[in-house]
Amino acid sequence: xxxVLALGGNALLKRGDAMTAAVQRENIRSAAxxxxxxxxxxxxxxxxxxxxxxxxxxxxxxxxSQVEPYPLDILDAQTEGMIGYIVEQExxxxxxxxxxxxxxxxMIEVHPDDPAFIHPSKFVGPGYNDDEKERIxxxxxxxxxxxGDRWRRVVASPRPHRIVEIKxxxxxxxxGVIVICAGGGGIPVFSGGKGGEILAGIEAVIDKDLASxxxxxxxSADLLVMATDVRGVYLDWNTPGAxxxxxxxxxELKNHQFAPGSMGPKVEAACRFVEHTExxxxxxxxxxxxxxxxxxxxxxxxxxxxxx
Amino acid sequence: xxxVLALGGNALLKRGDAMTAAVQRENIRSAAxxxxxxxxxxxxxxxxxxxxxxxxxxxxxxxxSQVEPYPLDILDAQTEGMIGYIVEQExxxxxxxxxxxxxxxxMIEVHPDDPAFIHPSKFVGPGYNDDEKERIxxxxxxxxxxxGDRWRRVVASPRPHRIVEIKxxxxxxxxGVIVICAGGGGIPVFSGGKGGEILAGIEAVIDKDLASxxxxxxxSADLLVMATDVRGVYLDWNTPGAxxxxxxxxxELKNHQFAPGSMGPKVEAACRFVEHTExxxxxxxxxxxxxxxxxxxxxxxxxxxxxx
Numbered sequence: 358x359x360x361v362l363a364l365g366g367n368a369l370l371k372r373g374d375a376m377t378a379a380v381q382r383e384n385i386r387s388a389a390x391x392x393x394x395x396x397x398x399x400x401x402x403x404x405x406x407x408x409x410x411x412x413x414x415x416x417x418x419x420x421x422s423q424v425e426p427y428p429l430d431i432l433d434a435q436t437e438g439m440i441g442y443i444v445e446q447e448x449x450x451x452x453x454x455x456x457x458x459x460x461x462x463x464m465i466e467v468h469p470d471d472p473a474f475i476h477p478s479k480f481v482g483p484g485y486n487d488d489e490k491e492r493i494x495x496x497x498x499x500x501x502x503x504x505g506d507r508w509r510r511v512v513a514s515p516r517p518h519r520i521v522e523i524k525x526x527x528x529x530x531x532x533g534v535i536v537i538c539a540g541g542g543g544i545p546v547f548s549g550g551k552g553g554e555i556l557a558g559i560e561a562v563i564d565k566d567l568a569s570x571x572x573x574x575x576x577s578a579d580l581l582v583m584a585t586d587v588r589g590v591y592l593d594w595n596t597p598g599a600x601x602x603x604x605x606x607x608x609e610l611k612n613h614q615f616a617p618g619s620m621g622p623k624v625e626a627a628c629r630f631v632e633h634t635e636x637x638x639x640x641x642x643x644x645x646x647x648x649x650x651x652x653x654x655x656x657x658x659x660x661x662x663x664x665x
Numbered sequence: 666x667x668x669v670l671a672l673g674g675n676a677l678l679k680r681g682d683a684m685t686a687a688v689q690r691e692n693i694r695s696a697a698x699x700x701x702x703x704x705x706x707x708x709x710x711x712x713x714x715x716x717x718x719x720x721x722x723x724x725x726x727x728x729x730s731q732v733e734p735y736p737l738d739i740l741d742a743q744t745e746g747m748i749g750y751i752v753e754q755e756x757x758x759x760x761x762x763x764x765x766x767x768x769x770x771x772m773i774e775v776h777p778d779d780p781a782f783i784h785p786s787k788f789v790g791p792g793y794n795d796d797e798k799e800r801i802x803x804x805x806x807x808x809x810x811x812x813g814d815r816w817r818r819v820v821a822s823p824r825p826h827r828i829v830e831i832k833x834x835x836x837x838x839x840x841g842v843i844v845i846c847a848g849g850g851g852i853p854v855f856s857g858g859k860g861g862e863i864l865a866g867i868e869a870v871i872d873k874d875l876a877s878x879x880x881x882x883x884x885s886a887d888l889l890v891m892a893t894d895v896r897g898v899y900l901d902w903n904t905p906g907a908x909x910x911x912x913x914x915x916x917e918l919k920n921h922q923f924a925p926g927s928m929g930p931k932v933e934a935a936c937r938f939v940e941h942t943e944x945x946x947x948x949x950x951x952x953x954x955x956x957x958x959x960x961x962x963x964x965x966x967x968x969x970x971x972x973x
Contacts, residue, residue: 378735413732414743417725424721427686431747435722438746439739441770442852442866449829450863459833460770462749521757525767525842532836544750555758558750 358580359400359530360650361573363566363626364388365585366406368643369440376413382443389447391646396456399650400530402576404569405444407436407541411562415482429481429512430544430558437462437540444537458535464521465543465568467561471515478502479562480509513561517543517568521556523575530576542568566626574633581630582650583623584643589656590620604657607632627658635660666888667708667838668958669881671874671934672696673893674714676951677748684721690751697755699954704764707958708838710884712877713752715744715849719870723790737789737820738852738866745770745848752845766843772829773851773876775869779823786810787870788817821869825851825876829864831883838884850876878934882941889938890958891931892951897964898928910964915940918966935966943968 441460484507542563607628627638641655648654749768792815850871915936935946949963956962
């Protein structure tokens with residue numbers, strides 16, 4: 358099978374982990390050990406989040422005042438390099454020498470008229486007091502929302518539409534390369550110019566699960582796996598009656614509500630991929646990766662015809 | 666021809682430029698306009714430096730004290746993402762839609778017994794006073810050298826030996842993709858473990874021209890071009906008798922001395938590539954890129970048999 362595997366943020370940093378390079382490497386090493394057995398039977402594309410890492414770069418840049426902080430698209434590109442490097446190195450260290458691995462910088466096209474740009478909602482970077490917030494809003498036109506007793510910048514999270522580097526990704530897969538790409542949901546760009554031929558970065562963040570769904574669809578993947586630190590999608594989560602969904606269709610799944618920014622985007626990504634492709638999506642724990650792939654663990658989102 | 670084109674630091678930042686994202690983008694846009702006409706006739710691999718960018722990331726990280734600064738290999742990976750992104754985007758904006766472009770994260774193997782590790786000499790990151798320097802040297806084991814009235818960290822600049830991702834780079838070239846790789850001289854790694862199968866990053870910097878020479882050799886490139894802001898290699902540079910070398914063999918070129926860290930590594934890279942492959946290398950101005958490639962501008966380093 359051709360599998361797109363989206364590594365949840367916790368594969369890199371578990372809740373409460375210090376954000377050091379050593380901790381991230383240790384977590385990724387453990388993930389690589391679980392992923393590599395799949396490579397002998399399947400074509401693998403690996404994506405990952407970058408939320409805490411972009412936050413750290415934004416904090417560091419805000420702290421050093423002699424150069425104006427770089428825009429978010431460039432910080433995204435930095436995290437694709439950094440996280441991709443650690444993932445690629447740890448995968449290579451678990452793989453037989455005959456298998457090759459490559460990390461591709463990935464831009465993803467969004468639409469400038471996406472409604473997300475009207476109500477930016479994703480927190481990014483450090484907290485500011487009232488005066489700082491007023492000054493920065495005036496100087497840079499950033500939007501802010503209150504986060505506790507501080508103000509933080511908010512940016513849009515537009516929907517992904519097109520993977521710019523889809524051809525090179527496909528060509529590498531065809532040569533048997535394990536491809537790491539679309540890190541952090543990809544670098545958001547929009548197209549302008551006369552024939553839409555000019556790409557430009559935009560200060561936004563794309564949800565990595567939705568980006569992975571678009572990638573899986575464009576690659577004609579057979580399976581989209583979203584690996585996280587819970588066993589699957591639960592109904593009545595955080596209540597005594599919490600129960601895991603084993604197998605479900607997109608139509609049924611859409612009858613339920615899930616936490617935005619957490620299980621919500623995973624469910625949406627799974628539904629999108631399954632509806633568009635009639636293939637299968639799985640959401641569950643990275644430690645269950647074998648059975649997630651074979652279809653017996655986690656929450657399996659299936660098209661109607663398979664379920665019957 | 667298959668051409669490896671190494672973009673000198675000045676293609677990204679000219680002397681005296683502010684290190685903002687906008688300035689770098691503007692410089693890269695201009696470079697992209699000069700490079701893209703080559704793509705209709707040649708296979709192109711593009712490499713670039715990262716010195717000022719790594720320095721900025723190290724400064725920003727040192728300024729924010731809540732997370733221990735990431736090691737140099739990770740900062741290198743960040744700059745490969747960031748600079749690769751801008752180069753790829755600007756190239757794409759100049760290329761016909763039919764041509765594809767990809768940025769590959771690149772590790773380069775160095776030998777841990779390289780003599781450069783005994784006498785680290787490359788400055789990196791901010792300046793420190795005596796007390797700070799003593800404390801950091803004790804805590805982290807970093808080496809320092811005096812730079813003016815401050816202390817700065819020095820790291821080794823070992824010789825590059827092997828491009829880890831050479832196969833994916835070659836496969837993309839075979840599909841007609843313009844490949845951006847080995848940014849900043851690549852991420853330095855060494856191999857350990859029983860059979861040398863474990864890669865680990867190392868805190869060092871690889872000269873980007875030497876890395877480009879190894880890359881060109883491993884790719885069986887026909888031409889290695891090092892594009893900078895001077896017209897070529899000069900004898901008696903900075904004297905009234907300065908004169909440009911037009912065509913020369915490696916054996917003749919080695920009779921002269923050039924500035925370390927500037928023309929020195931370019932000359933060494935050119936000699937290495939020409940001696941190992943019997944192909945041609947060119948050193949000159951990016952604005953002369955057409956004639957550098959055709960062989961009539963800059964300094965052309967040629968094997969003996971062509972010269973006769």
